[in-house]
Amino acid sequence: MRIALVGYGKMGKIIDEIAQKRGHEIVARLKETPTAENLNNADVAIEFSLPEAAYDNIKACLENKIPVICGTTGWLEKKEEVEKMAVDHNSAFLYGSNFSLGVNLFFALNEKVAEIMKNVDEYSCQLEEIHHIHKKDAPSGTAISIAEGIIKNNPKFNAWKLEETKGNELGIFAIREDEVPGTHSVYYKSEVDEIELKHTAFNRNGFALGAVVAAEWIKDKKGNFTMKDVLGL
Template identity: 55%
Template sequence: MKIGLLGYGKMGKTIEKIAIQRQHEIVLKVDKDTEHYVLDNIDVAIDFSTPDAAVDNILKCFSHNVPVISGTTGWLNQYDEVLALCKEKEGTFLYASNFSLGVNIFFELNRTLAKLMANLPEYSISMEETHHTQKLDAPSGTAITLAEDIIENSAYGTWTLDKAMPEELLIKAKRIENVPGTHAVTYTSGVDTIDIKHTAHSREGFALGAVIAAEWIVGKKGIFSMKDVLNIG
C-alpha cells in the first residue's frame, strides 16, 4: 500500500515506522514547511497535521479521490462541513479523536458505564486528561469524545474546563512533559467512587491503529469510524 503522510511531526514519523514494518511504502511526506504537494499514486492519506492545516488537507484528498484518515484534533467546528463535502464529492473519510485500539475499547466501556449510571443521580461525574506539553488543543479530542458520550447518557448538558455548574461535566486538562496520553472518568457519591482510566505508554498504539484503519479503508467509499474498523456495535 502506498501511503501519503499529511503531517510529519512525531506522530507522522511513528506512523511511518509502523507502516514500513507492515510492508507499506511512504510515498509522500508533508510537513509544516511544505507549500505545495500532489496526491499522485497514493492509495491512502493519513493526516496528523495541525488544526489550521487539517481541513485543507482533507478536502484536497476528496478532490483527488484519495481515501483519507484523520487524527488531527482542534478543527471540529468544521466537522459537519467536511462530512457534507465528503458526501458531495463521494469521497472516503475516517476521523477518530484517538486511533489507539485500547482507547476505542475504552470508549465503549465509557458508554456502557454511562448508561448503567444514568439512573443514579447521587453520583457526580468528572474527567481528567493529561498529555505532553506540545499538544496544541485542550481538552483533547479523546476527552471530548468521552464527554459527549457521557452527556448523551446523563443529565449533564455540556462540558467545561472551568469550575463546573451542576449541569456541566468538568474536564481537567493537564500538560506534562513526555506524557503520551492518559484519560480518566470518575463517578463519585457520598459512599464510594468508581474510576475507569486508560493510560498510553507510547505513541505507537495510536500509530498502529491509524495504519490498521488505513489498511481497512482502501477500496471503500463513504464516511467511517473506528467502530467500523473494529466491528464494534
C-alpha cells in the same frame, strides 16, 4: 498500499515506520498542503498535522479523491463540511480523536458505565485528561469523545466544559505535563466512595498502529466512517 503522510511530526514518523513494517509504501511525507502532484497517486492519506492546517489538508486530499484517515484534533467545527465533501467527491473520510484499540474499547466501556450511572443520583461525574506539554488543544479530542459518550447516555448532562462539572455541564480538567502520551480518567464520586474508569497510554505506538489499520480498512470504501466501523464495535 501507497500511503501519503500529511503532517510529518512525531506521529507521522512512527506511522511511517509501522506502515513500512506492514508492507506499505510511503509515497509522500508532507509538511506542506497536499496537491495532486505531491500526493503521488496515493491510495490513502493519513493526516496528523496541526488544528489550523487540518481542514485545508483534508480538503485537498478529498478533492483528489484520496481517502483520508485524520487524527488531528482541535478543528471539528468544520467536520460536517468535510463529511459532505467526502460524499460529493465520491471518496472516504475517517476521523478518530484517538486510534488506539484500547481507547476505542474504553469509549465503549465509558458509554455503558454512563448508562448504568444515569439513575444513581448519589454520584457526581468529572473527567480528567493529562497530555505532554507540546499538545496544542485542550481538552483533548479523546476527552471530548469521552464526554460526548457520557452526554449521549446520561440525560443529567447536555454539554461539556473545561474545568469543574457544574449543573448540566460535564467538566473536563486538562493537565499538561512532561512527555505524557495520554491519560484519560472518568470519576464517579459520592460522599462515601469513588469509581474510576481510566486509560493510560505508555507510548504513541498504539495510536500509530490504529491509524495504519484504519487506512488498510478504508481502502476502496466510500463515505464517512469511525473506528467503531473498523473494529466492529
